[in-house]
Amino acid sequence: MPAPTILPEKHTKEREKLEPLYNVVLLDDDEHTYDYVIEMLQTLFFCSAADAFRHAVEVDTTGRTVVITCERTEAEFARDQIHAFGRDWRMAISKGSMSAVLEPAGPAGGGCN
Numbered sequence: 001m002p003a004p005t006i007l008p009e010k011h012t013k014e015r016e017k018l019e020p021l022y023n024v025v026l027l028d029d030d031e032h033t034y035d036y037v038i039e040m041l042q043t044l045f046f047c048s049a050a051d052a053f054r055h056a057v058e059v060d061t062t063g064r065t066v067v068i069t070c071e072r073t074e075a076e077f078a079r080d081q082i083h084a085f086g087r088d089w090r091m092a093i094s095k096g097s098m099s100a101v102l103e104p105a106g107p108a109g110g111g112c113n
Helices: 010-018 034-045 049-062 070-082
Strands: 021-027 064-071 101-106
Touching: 021 049, 021 070, 034 049, 034 064, 034 070, 049 064, 064 070, 070 101
Parallel strands: none
Antiparallel strands: 021 064, 021 101
């Protein structure tokens, strides 16, 4: 039996139905340690230690890092988890969680993989 043929028109319509993707961007500050960032990313996003460290370096050196790319509902949940993670007990000046924002994803996403 021959394989079914997907017409370009149908393929385009199916792609239009897909939800747009969003980046969850972790923003740098001076109130959280590398250990905090690594711990948070491993806990919330199941990053490996190496990936979490890479994100910690990136947020420290560039001011931001994309921790996950997903559909809007999941991205909002991920951002809210970051905002709820709490202060860094290692630093007396830490008053609360790190900040994160959502932005539309480009062709290449990011994350812990």
